[in-house]
Amino acid sequence: MRIPEAAPGSKVLAFGHYQPSDVVTNDDLAKTIATNDEWIQSRVGIKERRIAPAGESEVDMAIQAGGKALAASGLAATDIDLVIVATCTPESTIPNVAGRVAHRLGIGAPGAFDVNAACAGFCYALAAADSAVRSGSARNVLVVGTEKLSQWIDWTDRATAVIFADGAGAAVVSRSETPAIGPVVWGSAGDKYDAIIIKDRDSFLHQEGQTVFRWATTALHPVAKEACERAGVDPSELAAFVPHQANLRIIETIARKLGAEQAVIARDIVLAGNTSAASVPLALSRMIERGEVQSGGLALLLGFGAGLTYAGQVIEIP
Numbered sequence: 641m642r643i644p645e646a647a648p649g650s651k652v653l654a655f656g657h658y659q660p661s662d663v664v665t666n667d668d669l670a671k672t673i674a675t676n677d678e679w680i681q682s683r684v685g686i687k688e689r690r691i692a693p694a695g696e697s698e699v700d701m702a703i704q705a706g707g708k709a710l711a712a713s714g715l716a717a718t719d720i721d722l723v724i725v726a727t728c729t730p731e732s733t734i735p736n737v738a739g740r741v742a743h744r745l746g747i748g749a750p751g752a753f754d755v756n757a758a759c760a761g762f763c764y765a766l767a768a769a770d771s772a773v774r775s776g777s778a779r780n781v782l783v784v785g786t787e788k789l790s791q792w793i794d795w796t797d798r799a800t801a802v803i804f805a806d807g808a809g810a811a812v813v814s815r816s817e818t819p820a821i822g823p824v825v826w827g828s829a830g831d832k833y834d835a836i837i838i839k840d841r842d843s844f845l846h847q848e849g850q851t852v853f854r855w856a857t858t859a860l861h862p863v864a865k866e867a868c869e870r871a872g873v874d875p876s877e878l879a880a881f882v883p884h885q886a887n888l889r890i891i892e893t894i895a896r897k898l899g900a901e902q903a904v905i906a907r908d909i910v911l912a913g914n915t916s917a918a919s920v921p922l923a924l925s926r927m928i929e930r931g932e933v934q935s936g937g938l939a940l941l942l943g944f945g946a947g948l949t950y951a952g953q954v955i956e957i958p
């Protein structure tokens with residue numbers, strides 16, 4: 641047996657993102673369910689979210705975000721040899737989303753697979769891309785987080801309807817002479833498997849909000865700290881902290897417990913809602929676009945959600 645040529649490290653060349661054009665405000669939701677703008681903003685932090693129309697799928701959104709990341713990376717579609725899509729809301733389970741995204745972007749015959757780790761999915765997929773590049777199994781990888789959660793939400797259930805939304809974010813990962821994607825810290829709490837669940841194909845998403853809230857605000861800052869430690873980075877050196885955009889109170893609690901006061905904290909949930917596997921790349925891509933973070937700075941990514949699953953790693957911002 642021979643081991644293929646390996647790369648010393650991998651890096652994100654570029655991010656891209658996409659949001660559907662339909663804006664749904666809290667006041668819009670309050671017209672049909674017993675909720676209000678004040679409650680949603682104070683308990684969750686969301687002002688508005690984007691919802692994809694009937695004709696726009698998670699594949700369509702992935703293509704938009706993936707196409708932008710690809711264009712910004714300077715690579716051609718034909719340079720990509722692996723496509724990984726993180727999603728927990730595929731319109732159909734067969735075939736996978738990754739193969740369709742690759743085909744429509746003109747990426748010929750890449751490895752193509754989906755990752756379902758719910759809201760932690762992008763960080764899992766990024767870790768898989770990093771491993772594939774470093775082991776020599778792939779040269780250039782397109783990693784996408786895309787979700788159309790709106791199709792799994794009961795729009796009369798105020799416990800979930802005010803939280804979840806649609807969107808996509810993507811990154812292109814390539815080889816690097818120095819590591820620019822740190823070791824992943826990943827894990828799960830399967831004893832809470834039913835805290836966020838879609839029971840069967842006729843059900844909507846159900847969530848035990850307080851169980852998830854308690855877990856997220858107590859179990860995840862050690863994961864964040866470990867991801868920094870494993871990358872040899874002190875939290876005080878972070879330029880950005882980009883946690884999953886689940887709830888502004890969760891984001892701020894983890895950020896405070898992490899001790900990275902100097903970092904720019906992603907608060908994309910305010911205008912994007914909770915877009916599950918899309919939220920981390922969507923938030924960071926928008927921070928880069930707005931010039932809130934500089935190329936070369938270190939960002940800690942932290943995904944967490946149904947499963948319950950979690951994953952985090954430090955990356956160099958492209």
Ligand SMILES: CC(C)(COP(=O)(O)OP(=O)(O)OC[C@H]1O[C@@H](n2cnc3c(N)ncnc32)[C@H](O)[C@@H]1OP(=O)(O)O)[C@@H](O)C(=O)NCCC(=O)NCCS
Pocket residue numbers: 674675676679680683684759798799802847848849850852853856886887890914944945946
């Ligand atoms: C879902 C969540 C926002 C609910 O907030 P909460 O503070 O736990 O709210 P509770 O469920 O305790 O409800 C508090 C009150 O608000 C009411 N309420 C619940 N949803 C409401 C809504 N959308 N609008 C207005 N009132 C609402 C409840 O009925 C309850 O009223 P009561 O005190 O008269 O009984 C919160 O638990 C949460 O964010 N959990 C984490 C979920 C998460 O991050 N999931 C994604 C992980 S990927």
